[in-house]
Amino acid sequence: MEQLRSRTNQSKLKCAAAPPPAVKTDKTEASDAEKKVIADLKQLYMETINLDVKMQRDIYNMEKSYELKHNEIFDKRKKILDEFKKQNHGDTNTTENVTNFWLKVLKASYTEFIGKEDEKILSHLTDIRTKHFNTDVVKFVIEFQFEKNDYFKNTALTKTYILNCVPDPEDPLSYDGAEIVKCEGCTIDWKRPQEREKNEQPSFFDFFTPPTLPDDPEDANFCDINAILQNDFELGFYLKERVIPKAVIFFTGEIADCQSSEGSDSESDTDEDSDAEEEEEEESSNNENNTQVII
Secondary structure (H helix, E strand, C coil): HHHHHHHCCCCCCCCCCCCCCCCCCCCCCHHHHHHHHHHHHHHHHHHHHHHHHHHHHHHHHHHHHHHHHHHHHHHHHHHHHHHHHHCCCCCCCCCCCEEEEEEEEHHHCCCCCCCCCHHHCCCEEEEEEEEEECCCCCCEEEEEEEECCCCCCCCCECCCCCECCCCCCCCCCHCCCCCCEEECCCCCEEEHHHHHHHHHCCHHHHHHCCCCCCCCCCCCHHHHHHHHHHHHHHHHHHHHHCCCHHHHHHHHHHCCCCCCHHHHHHHHHHHHHHHHHHCCCCCHHHHHHHHHHCC
């Protein structure tokens, strides 16, 4: 099931690119009998696609049916955190302790920029939930719930991800499972909008205003915006599938797939150092072997 659901990481949107080089094929014309066999095989493949569509829908419906049970557990989690925060609201450690549980969870898992001003706002974040919808449009909503604060009037900020679960009528054989095809943010009712407009630095709250992809793939901004949306789709799925249910081990640092940019840089540097060491060892080994041959 995890393998099937992970397909939603892949967006249907593709960046305009040069066509792949032609593949050399046998120019021998297929016989009528062969053409009929191929047509029959494609028809069978189409049946597997239709079955996969139904299975994907059943999986999503099952996920929706368990939402209530998950929320019962998450309600208990929220109650524990709320009670602790009431008892320890005056604690001077403002970013690392349980009173700022969700702030630390996001700092440990979120791949984008979280600035100092964002941290002040996110200290008022009380919960993150997902809601599933499976009527006319299949979609899920990530809801960030906030206590009353001095920054905006919203009690919740939402991000909606819309899924495509059916083949393209014009090219049904290209269907490769359910996929996120669009995301929508929400309007933040800032209490001091002028200050926000003056601040041109990247912010966590840019997450709620995703760019709109141009209709024309030849548009100069198409590839850049498409790349941003691809990252956004992956992040939405990651928050839904990993961060929200596993929040406590993100908080403690026990989870192994932490995606913070700091961790990624560290891992990258480690990998580079490791590769360099391996190359040196290999070169040293080769030199020793060469010396032995000469002797």
